[in-house]
Amino acid sequence: MKKLRIIMTVLLALFLLTSCSSGAKDSASSGDASSDGKAYTFKLAHITPPSHMWHKAAEKFKEELSKRSDGRIELEIYPSSQLGSEADMMQQIESGSVDFGFITAAYTSSRSPSFAAWFAPYAFEDLEAAHKERQSEPAKKILATLDEQGITGLDYLFAGQRVMLFKDKDVQKPEDMKGLKLRVTPSPPMQDFYKSTGASTEGLPLPEVYSAVQTGVIDGMDMDLDAAITNKYYEVAKYGAVTNHMVWPAVAMVNKKTFEGMSEEDQKIVRESLEAAADYAVETRSGQEEEFKKELADNGMKIYDIDPELFKPYIEEFDKKYGPTDPLIQEFIDSVRK
Numbered sequence: 144m145k146k147l148r149i150i151m152t153v154l155l156a157l158f159l160l161t162s163c164s165s166g167a168k169d170s171a172s173s174g175d176a177s178s179d180g181k182a183y184t185f186k187l188a189h190i191t192p193p194s195h196m197w198h199k200a201a202e203k204f205k206e207e208l209s210k211r212s213d214g215r216i217e218l219e220i221y222p223s224s225q226l227g228s229e230a231d232m233m234q235q236i237e238s239g240s241v242d243f244g245f246i247t248a249a250y251t252s253s254r255s256p257s258f259a260a261w262f263a264p265y266a267f268e269d270l271e272a273a274h275k276e277r278q279s280e281p282a283k284k285i286l287a288t289l290d291e292q293g294i295t296g297l298d299y300l301f302a303g304q305r306v307m308l309f310k311d312k313d314v315q316k317p318e319d320m321k322g323l324k325l326r327v328t329p330s331p332p333m334q335d336f337y338k339s340t341g342a343s344t345e346g347l348p349l350p351e352v353y354s355a356v357q358t359g360v361i362d363g364m365d366m367d368l369d370a371a372i373t374n375k376y377y378e379v380a381k382y383g384a385v386t387n388h389m390v391w392p393a394v395a396m397v398n399k400k401t402f403e404g405m406s407e408e409d410q411k412i413v414r415e416s417l418e419a420a421a422d423y424a425v426e427t428r429s430g431q432e433e434e435f436k437k438e439l440a441d442n443g444m445k446i447y448d449i450d451p452e453l454f455k456p457y458i459e460e461f462d463k464k465y466g467p468t469d470p471l472i473q474e475f476i477d478s479v480r481k
Contacts, residue, residue: 183409187220192223200420298421301424301425314449325363345360
């Protein structure tokens with residue numbers, strides 16, 4: 144009997160120990176429903192140099208990811224087209240060899256035409272208005288068109304708006320651009336806007352633009368103030384019309400399989416970290432407008448404005464041409480023109 148009591152006591156102890164262990168597992172499993180506790184090291188690629196606002200936004204994204212995940216989610220950033228052209232980067236994101244990208248809406252529109260909506264001329268009064276529009280239903284629907292390519296569109300980030308730089312002609316109205324040869328990003332909506340004024344367009348790679356202006360191969364360019372300074376275009380282009388005629392969004396995207404493989408809590412961390420980076424970029428860049436204009440003027444460039452009303456016929460021509468090509472573009476134009 145004594146031996147039997149000892150055996151029963153041992154069995155009871157083993158039962159209690161097993162129950163506690165099982166309870167601990169169940170509790171851990173329940174916690175994993177919101178966060179799996181995994182550590183990640185992701186890769187992000189973009190085309191701009193470290194001095195550009197998009198790279199600074201990428202660094203902010205990295206900082207927020209690490210902070211919000213207690214160091215579990217780390218980010219390696221590859222700026223300045225280190226991993227190839229935007230076509231290369233988007234293929235890498237699609238295949239999963241690169242996780243995240245900040246890809247220009249100009250290039251993205253070649254893969255998903257609805258992104259051309261963002262190049263509706265004079266759609267926004269300022270960057271803050273464009274930043275707000277990114278949360279509209281049309282903007283979100285445009286992001287969702289990437290799903291069929293194995294990519295999840297997450298958000299938009301903005302740098303400066305587009306301005307016009309001219310080598311040696313003081314352009315004061317759209318008609319003054321007739322016959323000029325201008326470097327414009329090879330995106331059909333952007334090029335069509337300039338062609339409607341009578342200018343011709345060249346889609347030169349960015350590294351070739353400085354020498355092309357210097358030697359007279361082109362008469363000017365569509366650019367933003369950030370790049371005008373970082374690439375020292377003020378040395379070869381003497382006139383800068385701060386038209387702010389188009390915004391210049393980057394599309395923040397991620398490999399769809401990678402993103403959907405993360406817990407809901409970690410997906411939330413990614414989205415909130417990106418939103419913080421987008422807010423930072425717009426707040427910082429908006430405050431630099433006058434500083435950049437002064438820096439260009441101090442370096443010898445004549446900086447001036449052109450009345451947006453002079454472009455009204457070209458705005459209407461753009462809307463009539465591009466709205467009917469895609470229901471999402473029409474919905475976007477209707478949203479921003481109301």
